Structures are given as structure tokens and as C-alpha cells.
Amino acid sequence: MSKINQTPTEKVVKEGNEYLRVNMSGKDYYLPFRVLAGKKVAFLDISGQVSLNEAAADDIVDMLDEAGVEFDTILNPVSKSNALAHAIALRWNKRKGTDIGYTVVARKNSEGNKVQAVYRSVTTPRDQVMSLTDDDAEFIKGKRVLVVDDVYGGGGTTKGLMELADKAGAIVAAHAVIAVEAGVELPKGIFYLFTLPLGE
Secondary structure (H helix, E strand, O other), X not given: OOEEOOOOEEEEEEOXXXXXXXXXXXXXXXXXXXXXXXXXXXXXXXOOOHHHHHHHHHHHHHHHHHOXXXXXXXXXXXXXXXXXXXXXXXXXXXXHOOOOOOOEEEEOOOOOOOEEEEEOOOOOOOOEEEEEOHHHHHHHOOOEEEEEEEEEOOOHHHHHHHHHHHHOOOEEEEEEEEEEEOOOOOOOOEEEEEEEOEOO
């Protein structure tokens, strides 16, 4: 079932611009509203956002631990979610006494890789290919993986990640994102901190 951690959010106006104020791990972050795929939505860009990624990882780990989730490694799409996956792994090791020393990144190419999936994301509305290196596919075989991404929107990236995990013989233990877009149908079992509302 879907899980919402009650992360406080509020629409605010600063210097004439509309933002979504989000409180994660006791800190406020301001997400600007942008037009994506014809809709004005609160825009979460985690690239290079050290503090935001750390705060989100704190709250995601709390949520997963409270729900009794257990996993052996993390699978995420290249490259924005790399820092988030890293932060979650470090916190999970400290919290649970585990030894996740390696996470798996689904790459945007297929050259020579046997495990592939075709997907389409909201931000790039054309078919793309993601794949696992043969070594990564072998590494996650039989392991419980946590699928991690920044935002759940149209579901294309998630379907691609799930297909890769299935083809590699991994077990998806849980699926966690920082936020979901308002108005989208959510997959069962997704964990997320807050909803990105539509702007006016």
C-alpha cells in the first residue's frame, strides 16, 4: 500500500514567484513552480542539492524502517538519483548495521549489456533504453533491492527499473521516491514523502 510521511508543505510567494515550501528533516526547502509536459507543477531538482538529498534520505530511511522494509542494495536510474541512493545506503548501514557497500545504477545505454528495458520519462517524452552492466545484473541476482528515484510522475522510469530488476532475477523489496506528482495513479507499495501540487 502507498505510504505518506506527513512532510509539511505549503504554497508560498517570494519576490513575486510561487514556490512550494517543503520541510524535510526539520529544514525548509523552496521548490519553484515550472511548466512540465504542459502542466505547471512544483519542480523538484535534486541535482547537486547536498542538503536536500541528505534531509530526504533521513526521512526516507525513517519511513522504510518504520514499515519494516529490508533490502540488500539499491537500484536507481542514472544520474540524478545517485547522490540520494548513496545517502540512503549510508544511513541504512548505520541504522541497521548492514553493509551496503555497492549500489546499482541503471545506465542510459545498452551497448553490450544483456539486461535492458525501454522506457519513457515525463521530462524526456521519447523512448529511451536503460540497462544494467552484466556485472551489475549478476550482482543483484537473488538480492532484495530498494528501487529509488527522485520523483514519481508518469511511471515510465519506474516500469523500466522494475523490468530490469525482474530480468536480472532480483526481488524488489520496496520502491521509494522523495515526491509524487499530483493527480497520477500510484503503484502499490510506493513510499514517498510528499506530493508535488499543480500550480494555478
